[in-house]
Amino acid sequence: MKVYFCHPHSPKGKGTYENTNFLIGDMLDGETDFRKLSQRSITKIARLLNERPRQNACDEYSQEEIRLIMR
Numbered sequence: 001m002k003v004y005f006c007h008p009h010s011p012k013g014k015g016t017y018e019n020t021n022f023l024i025g026d027m028l029d030g031e032t033d034f035r036k037l038s039q040r041s042i043t044k045i046a047r048l049l050n051e052r053p054r055q056n057a058c059d060e061y062s063q064e065e066i067r068l069i070m071r
Contacts, residue, residue, distance in 0.1 A: 027048065
């Protein structure tokens with residue numbers, strides 16, 4: 001399993017990291033010992049996180065603004 005860490009001098013990824021940790025903790029109801037999780041549970045959590053709707057540029061900008069940005 002690949003594990004990724006935020007670069008210590010680049011805070012851009014920290015918000016995503018903290019949000020993901022919160023979501024995982026919320027799904028596990030405070031259970032923190034990952035050694036006790038089955039592979040099935042880990043796969044379910046990963047699927048829920050990956051299929052979760054996310055805000056994107058289309059949510060923030062009008063189509064005209066997106067066309068101007070893409071030029």
